[in-house]
Amino acid sequence: MNATALLQVRDLQTHFGPVKAVNGVSFSVGRGEVLGLVGESGSGKSVTGFSVIGLVDPPGTIVGGKIIFDGRDITRSGREEMRSLRGRRIAMIFQDPMMTLNPVLRIDTQLIEAVQAHEDVSRAEARARARDALGMVGIPSPDERLQAYPHQFSGGMRQRVVIAMAMLHRPDFIIADEPTTALDVTIQAQILAEMQKLVAQNHTSLIWITHDLAVVSRLADRIAVMYAGRIVETGPVSDVLTRPLHPYTAGLIDSVPSRNRRGERLRQIPGMAPNVARLPAGCAFAPRCARADARCGEAVPLFTAGMREHRCLHPLPEVRA
Amino acid sequence: MIGATSLVPTAEGSSVDSAEAVPLIELKHISHSFGTPSDIAARLAIALRLAKPAPRLRAIDDVSLSVRKGEVVGLVGESGCGKSTLGRVVAGILPPTSGSVLWRGRDIKTLSPSERREAKLRVQMIFQNPYASINPRRRAVDIVGEAPRVHRLINGDFDAFVDEQFRRAGLDPALKRRFPHQFSGGQRQRIGIARALAVQPEFLVCDEAVAALDVSVQAQILNLFMDLRERLNLTYLFISHDLGVVEHISDRVAIMYLGRIVEEAPAEEIFARANHPYTQALLAEVPRIETTKRSFAAIKGELPSPLAPPSGCHFHPRCPHALPRCRTEAPRLEVVAAGHRSACHLNGVCR
Numbered sequence: 001m002n003a004t005a006l007l008q009v010r011d012l013q014t015h016f017g018p019v020k021a022v023n024g025v026s027f028s029v030g031r032g033e034v035l036g037l038v039g040e041s042g043s044g045k046s047v048t049g050f051s052v053i054g055l056v057d058p059p060g061t062i063v064g065g066k067i068i069f070d071g072r073d074i075t076r077s078g079r080e081e082m083r084s085l086r087g088r089r090i091a092m093i094f095q096d097p098m099m100t101l102n103p104v105l106r107i108d109t110q111l112i113e114a115v116q117a118h119e120d121v122s123r124a125e126a127r128a129r130a131r132d133a134l135g136m137v138g139i140p141s142p143d144e145r146l147q148a149y150p151h152q153f154s155g156g157m158r159q160r161v162v163i164a165m166a167m168l169h170r171p172d173f174i175i176a177d178e179p180t181t182a183l184d185v186t187i188q189a190q191i192l193a194e195m196q197k198l199v200a201q202n203h204t205s206l207i208w209i210t211h212d213l214a215v216v217s218r219l220a221d222r223i224a225v226m227y228a229g230r231i232v233e234t235g236p237v238s239d240v241l242t243r244p245l246h247p248y249t250a251g252l253i254d255s256v257p258s259r260n261r262r263g264e265r266l267r268q269i270p271g272m273a274p275n276v277a278r279l280p281a282g283c284a285f286a287p288r289c290a291r292a293d294a295r296c297g298e299a300v301p302l303f304t305a306g307m308r309e310h311r312c313l314h315p316l317p318e319v320r321a
Numbered sequence: 322m323i324g325a326t327s328l329v330p331t332a333e334g335s336s337v338d339s340a341e342a343v344p345l346i347e348l349k350h351i352s353h354s355f356g357t358p359s360d361i362a363a364r365l366a367i368a369l370r371l372a373k374p375a376p377r378l379r380a381i382d383d384v385s386l387s388v389r390k391g392e393v394v395g396l397v398g399e400s401g402c403g404k405s406t407l408g409r410v411v412a413g414i415l416p417p418t419s420g421s422v423l424w425r426g427r428d429i430k431t432l433s434p435s436e437r438r439e440a441k442l443r444v445q446m447i448f449q450n451p452y453a454s455i456n457p458r459r460r461a462v463d464i465v466g467e468a469p470r471v472h473r474l475i476n477g478d479f480d481a482f483v484d485e486q487f488r489r490a491g492l493d494p495a496l497k498r499r500f501p502h503q504f505s506g507g508q509r510q511r512i513g514i515a516r517a518l519a520v521q522p523e524f525l526v527c528d529e530a531v532a533a534l535d536v537s538v539q540a541q542i543l544n545l546f547m548d549l550r551e552r553l554n555l556t557y558l559f560i561s562h563d564l565g566v567v568e569h570i571s572d573r574v575a576i577m578y579l580g581r582i583v584e585e586a587p588a589e590e591i592f593a594r595a596n597h598p599y600t601q602a603l604l605a606e607v608p609r610i611e612t613t614k615r616s617f618a619a620i621k622g623e624l625p626s627p628l629a630p631p632s633g634c635h636f637h638p639r640c641p642h643a644l645p646r647c648r649t650e651a652p653r654l655e656v657v658a659a660g661h662r663s664a665c666h667l668n669g670v671c672r
Contacts, residue, residue: 040535041506154623184399184562186620189606211535214565214608241610255540257569258609262588265547266540266569272505273535 006031006172006205007052012065014044014051018277021047021060023229026302031172032203036216036237038252039226042273045209048226049175052207053092054082070172088118091166095178097158100165101150107134107161108146114168133164137194156187163195170202177209192219213256217241222307225249228274228284235308245308245315248285283312291316343426344387345524345556346411346444351420353381353406376628380406381417382580385654388524393550393557395571395588397564397603401627403580405528408560412446412526442472445517449529451509455501455516461487462497465515474520483519490515491545507538514545518553528560543570564607568592573660576600579627579635582654586661596663599636634666642667 005028014022022044029035039045050056052067054077067075074085086092094100102110111130112123121129127146134142137160150158159179166174176195180188196219199206208219216223217237224234225246233246244250251269253259260266271288280286286296291314300311356377359367366372380403388394398404409415410422413429422429424440432440448454455464466483469475475482484494490511501509510530517525527546531539547570549555561567567574568588575585576597584597595601602620622639625631631638637647644666652664 040537156623184624185564185603185606185608186399187623188608189620212608213536214610217611218608252536253610255536256565256610257540257543258565258607260569262569263547265544268540268544269537272507273537 004031005029006033006070008066008068009048009052010066010068012048012051012067013063014047014056014060015063016060020229020276020279022051023276023279024065025226025229025231026065027224027231027234029173029205029207031205032199033222034199034206034208034220036220036223037207037209037226038211038213038216038223040211040252040273042228042276043226044229044276045226046177049092049177049207049209053086053090053175055092084118087114087171088169089171090173090175091169091171093159093162093166093174093176093179095181097155097162098150100162101158103150106147106149107153111146111161111165111168114165118169129168130164133168134161136167136198137161137164138190139164156183156191159183159191160194163191163198167198167202171204173205173207174199175207175209178211180215181210181212188215195219213241213253214258225252228279229276230284230311231309232285232312233308233310235310239308243316245310246285246312247289247291247314247316250316251288344423345390345392345425346558347385347387347423347426348407348411349385349421349423351381351384351407351410351417351422352379353403353410353415353417354379378628379580379630380627381410383420384577384580384582386575386582386585388556388558390523390556391550391554392573393559393571395567395574396558396560396577397562397567397574398577399562399624401579401624402577403627404560404577407577408446408526408528408558411524411558412444413441414446442520443522444524444526445520445522446526446528447510447513447517447530449532451506451513451533452501454513455509457501460498460500461492461504461512464501464512465497465519468516469519472520486515486519489518489549491541505538507534507541510534510538510542511545514542514549518549522555524556524558526558526560529562530559531566532561532563539566546570564603565609576603579625579630581635581651581664583636583665584661584663585654586658586663590658590661594658594661596657596661596668597636597665598640598642598667600663602639634664644670 007029010026012022012025025048037045037048051062056062062075066073108127108130112126115121115126115129131142131146134145139145139157139160153161180191183191192215208216210216220237222235223237223240224231227248233240233249240249241253244253254267255269257266269288274284281299282297283300286292295313300313303310354377357375359375363372367374384407396404396407406415410417429437429440462483465486466479469482483497487494487497492508492511492515504512531542534542543566550557559567559571571588574588574591575582576599578599584591584600591600595604620639625638633649634647634652637643646666652666654662654664655668657663657668
């Protein structure tokens with residue numbers, strides 16, 4: 001599948017001074033595939049997304065690795081080149097819709113501008129496209145809502161506007177960074193249903209960045225679990241969630257309350273996430289890991305078996321007690 | 322007063338035994354609305370029909386709820402349903418617009434000032450945001466130690482007392498001279514817990530206390546809450562939008578929608594046999610780890626504005642089973658099974 005992958009990231013390293021936020025990340029996303037990129041705060045999952053779309057702010061810099069999009073190396077693309085890709089072929093949706101929307105401009109102004117940024121169409125046509133996009137994401141009476149300002153929308157509706165904006169040019173690739181985390185459960189379910197429908201219809205590839213395993217389990221085809229700047233495990237969602245190989249993945253799954261018997265102590269991962277400015281040489285999870293031994297202090301290679309990859313010298317057995 | 326050496330809960334005390342039948346906290350017909358009180362000029366303008374009365378937001382609408390000693394009650398709802406306001410009323414931070422709060426069977430308003438102060442100390446609150454709820458300019462030791470010092474709860478050595486509070490919340494006392502920014506999010510939440518427990522409360526109101534934490538940290542804090550409950554015989558009102566968390570730690574669950582409790586039942590009962598259509602919709606949409614990919618099916622519509630809630634049953638515009646009666650008449654909470662109350666007109670129809 002690597003040969004036909006739309007996006008290939010190889011050994012990506014994005015550092016913020018001494019902080020190795022992304023420290024050798026490799027993955028690929030096929031056409032129409034949904035990849036769930038899972039990790040806790042500080043694991044580097046958002047920085048990975050920002051690196052791909054070329055929006056890492058100084059002092060952050062991509063110090064190594066390659067990002068290949070549709071056969072083209074975009075790692076060191078210039079500003080103009082990235083601008084022509086962003087919004088047209090790759091789009092990003094953020095957790096806070098107000099990171100995308102300008103609070104003092106009407107929705108129509110912003111959507112029309114986004115259409116005309118990449119296509120030479122009349123204002124009327126751009127407006128029609130904007131209206132259709134709003135209708136597509138389930139915003140009622142899109143003609144009137146085009147006239148509204150962002151603050152006149154609820155949080156869920158604002159996120160829909162942003163999704164409509166991302167879909168304007170029917171991009172091949174969308175990076176979604178926790179877009180439903182701040183929303184209520186019923187609204188989250190609506191947005192997820194909408195996203196699921198849209199990416200399937202348009203055959204869009206999607207990276208869904210989240211800390212929520214439950215969302216990923218229903219949405220994604222494959223999952224990549226990040227810890228301290230590295231992907232520690234990758235594989236098809238159902239395989240990874242039912243038979244995790246890396247002890248960190250298993251720990252994450254076991255910490256979810258619904259995976260524990262009601263009222264009993266939750267199975268917790270001991271200790272705290274490491275400081276990414278001072279990472280140990282070997283496996284970063286070793287200090288918290290019950291399976292670790294002296295060998296874990298040295299660099300851990302990538303183990304591959306079929307669709308599954310992991311970085312652990314002592315992976316969990318296939319069948320867990 | 323209880324000193325640093327006697328951190329044991331007073332559960333065995335005789336005063337508690339006699340009060341066992343009486344709920345620790347009882348809310349009776351509590352309503353709370355937000356809005357600016359009109360001054361004389363505004364009232365005159367309204368009387369002369371030159372102005373409209375300022376809109377008032379009914380955050381809580383006639384809510385009754387009781388919590389027995391040692392119980393964990395989960396309060397669930399989406400944003401804007403009034404669950405945090407209700408938590409603040411229980412914690413005594415916010416006086417309700419109407420209705421009464423009973424502490425051990427006695428109305429707070431009828432207590433003497435010293436009794437009221439005592440009752441307030443017994444109820445402490447833990448907040449959602451561990452970054453905003455502790456003062457960034459004070460050292461951890463002062464954040465935790467200030468309230469017990471002011472209330473003269475420390476008999477022995479101040480430092481020994483604070484160390485004990487730190488250990489109880491799972492923090493290393495060696496870190497107590499640090500400032501909040503030198504702690505991680507999970508550790509900061511532990512400081513908030515140590516601060517609340519330092520005045521020896523019996524009742525903790527946890528307002529989304531684990532919502533801002535990562536899954537693995539959340540598990541650690543939930544375990545801490547459960548350990549503390551056992552060791553200190555604490556009672557909790559656990560406010561959360563996360564049904565998975567609530568199911569795990571609650572004995573009883575109350576579901577709120579736009580200012581009203583729509584259903585209340587023992588936790589096992591509500592997760593097995595949800596009665597109210599809103600509860601059923603919420604339960605259907607709780608993201609759980611699934612092993613097969615499946616599509617999301619959402620209930621329609623958004624939360625209506627609490628400034629202009631729908632008539633009758635607040636849920637009727639989104640309800641798949643709404644009857645004509647639901648538009649006009651608000652259903653009352655009625656018993657549908659032992660310990661299980663639900664506010665839905667359908668229950669009357671089916672019977």
